[in-house]
Amino acid sequence: MGLAQAVRAVANTHxxxxxxRRRPIDVVLVDVNLATPDPVHFTREVRQRSRGTAVVMAGPTDPRTAAMVVAAGARGVIRSASADNDDLLVALTQAIMLVCPQVAAQGLPRQRAAMASRSNLTTREMQVLRGMSEGKSNAEIGRDLFVSEDTVKTHARRMFRKLGARDRAHAVAEAFRAGIVH
Structure with missing residues (x-):
């Protein structure tokens, strides 16, 4: 997403x-699965070690656990329907934009020369992209637009080509980066 200077990825809670311990951190954005078996304890531990750090979890979790995590001090839980990588990447992209708008505004590069502009995407491609940025499945986008899932896939393939994207998550990230969707 162009946030290499502002974002660090880690593999485990340790x-x-x-x-x-090394430096002040504004936001810990964590996959719920990384915080298992006890995401509530993880949240409390982060908040105890660094009171100024906001905790946001993302991923498939039940409403009860999400409520307990927020009660333990997390800023929020962005629930995805499944552990599907596309769902999680879209959720995490939305979380970064939501929780750190100042970092995103400073860290995200402006539109690339090779990046398609809004005018290069058809209205229908924009509608499909907007649906993807909201984390909707192709079937859900099709229902919203009153078209078949295959038609959504066709528009998505054309949009991917115009954006130079590999998949849904990459298309959404490129669109956020270019300011095509917010």
């Missing part, structure tokens, strides 16, 4: 705690 590494999160090490990063908190």
């Amino acid at each position: 590494d999160v705690y090490e990063e908190l």
Whole structure:
């Protein structure tokens, strides 16, 4: 997403705690699965180690656990329907934009020369892209637009080509980066 200077990725909770020890961190954005078996304890631990750090979790979780995590001090839980990588990447992209708008505004590069502009996408491609940025499945987008899932896939393929994107998540990230969707 162009946030390499502002974002660090870690593989486990121990590494999160090490990063908190090394430097101030504004936001810990964590996959719920990384915080298992006890995301509530993880949230409390992060908040105890660094009171100024906001915690946001993302991923498939039940409403009860999400409520307990927020009660433990998390800023929020962005629930995805499944552990599908596309769903999680879209959720995480939305979380970064939501929680750190100042970082996103400073860190995201402006539109690339090779990037398609809004005018290069058809109205229908824009509608499909907007649906993807909201985390909707092709079937849900099709229902919203009153077209078949195959038609959505056709528009998506054309849009991917215009954006130079590999898949849904990449298309959404490129669109956020270029300011095509917000």
